[in-house]
Amino acid sequence: xxxxxxxxxxxxxxxxxxxxxxxxxxxxxxxxxxxxxxxxxxxxxxxxxxxxxxxxxxxxxxxxxxxxxxxxxxxxxxxxxxxxxxxxxxxxxxxxxxxxxxxxxxxxxxxxxxxxxxxxxxxxxxxxxxxxxxxxxxxxxxxxxxxxxxxxxxxxxxxxxxxxxxxxxxxxxxxxxxxxxxxxxxxxxxxxxxxxxxxxxxxxxxxxxxxxxxxxxxxxxxxxxxxxxxxxxxxxxxxxxxxxxxxxxxxxxxxxxxxxxxxxxxxxxxxxxxxxxxxxxxxxxxxxxxxxxxxxxxxxxxxxxxxxxxxxxxxxxxxxxxxxxxxxxxxxxxxxxxxxxxxxxxxxxxxxxxxxxxxxxxxxxxxxxxxxxx
Numbered sequence: 001x002x003x004x005x006x007x008x009x010x011x012x013x014x015x016x017x018x019x020x021x022x023x024x025x026x027x028x029x030x031x032x033x034x035x036x037x038x039x040x041x042x043x044x045x046x047x048x049x050x051x052x053x054x055x056x057x058x059x060x061x062x063x064x065x066x067x068x069x070x071x072x073x074x075x076x077x078x079x080x081x082x083x084x085x086x087x088x089x090x091x092x093x094x095x096x097x098x099x100x101x102x103x104x105x106x107x108x109x110x111x112x113x114x115x116x117x118x119x120x121x122x123x124x125x126x127x128x129x130x131x132x133x134x135x136x137x138x139x140x141x142x143x144x145x146x147x148x149x150x151x152x153x154x155x156x157x158x159x160x161x162x163x164x165x166x167x168x169x170x171x172x173x174x175x176x177x178x179x180x181x182x183x184x185x186x187x188x189x190x191x192x193x194x195x196x197x198x199x200x201x202x203x204x205x206x207x208x209x210x211x212x213x214x215x216x217x218x219x220x221x222x223x224x225x226x227x228x229x230x231x232x233x234x235x236x237x238x239x240x241x242x243x244x245x246x247x248x249x250x251x252x253x254x255x256x257x258x259x260x261x262x263x264x265x266x267x268x269x270x271x272x273x274x275x276x277x278x279x280x281x282x283x284x285x286x287x288x289x290x291x292x293x294x295x296x297x298x299x300x301x302x303x304x305x306x307x308x309x310x311x312x313x314x315x316x317x318x319x320x321x322x323x324x325x326x327x328x329x330x331x332x333x334x335x336x337x338x339x340x341x342x343x344x345x346x347x348x349x350x351x352x353x354x355x356x357x358x359x360x361x362x363x364x365x366x367x368x369x370x371x372x373x374x
Contacts, residue, residue, distance in 0.1 A: 002026055004076070006077050008032045008033070008061055008081035010080065011047060013218075014216055021267065029051070029053075047220070074117075075118065076120050077111060077120075079124060085186065088186075088362070090315070090371055120276070122210075123193055127281070127283070129180050132319060158251075172322075173285060173322050198279070208276065210278075211265055215255060218258050224354070224358065231256070231297070234293060234294050236358075243307055244297075245363070247313050248311075250309055253319075265280070283322065301347060314371055
């Protein structure tokens, strides 16, 4: 059955793939996107991949007129619009809170006015809201450590320790009920987005779902944005003959999920009523080290470039976080893309793209803000 759908942030990386799939299924799709220059360039033009069968409103989720225009006749709202950049959020605090929190608040105010016609809201949350993942201590069992203190990191002791006995602990997949301990402004704002949508949805009986996406990779993630995901940043480095910079010892791990699998999760959440008013991890369920990402990308690009490990740390970085996806799998979700295939697909696309390596600029900003070890 044809649906009328609004995708905020629908010209971006994940949003554009979602728009493509929705259009392919025959739905009427509107997109609200401000074409952020950091992602789309100073001229703020629609990207070449923008789906011609969707309707694009170039506007801002913080402007009521833009939001009201977009919501006219809409039944489903997929809210992906956000300022993105973990390190950058730590010194552009006002912008991140304004876009992510105030923008979501305004959107929800307008949705309340249309609560009888809105059938579901799905908000893009993030694994960053967990802070550190779940760990197991041989003495104390399952534990949830806070962030590592600067005193420990200054000794270049990167390991996680039990908050009860101080013993080293082993990482485990992180489930949705793990206590939330966000360590960056970006993570705090994503938690706020999730809280706003779920609280308003529950209060006004508007079905809603929060999808906590882990590290999403794939085609269309800007190679010119030094604040984006690590796979895009490393590609930009490698294409320009520069070594990827990895902090700590490179053995910190994340859960990498290919963008088409994330789109599957959105379509499932739209369809399944049993998912309403709940949160779900969207990941692969597998841990991959940051060093492995750098080595795999260099190999696929056919370049003999080894990562640079300065043995320094960035404030706010976590050690390990991998998704426990058992909850969403019970709803019928199963990631289909194998890591090796997904990375090959990513590089095939990346080889055809221009890439300006702005990593040094981003690092200087972090250093000037005092967020990188001197």
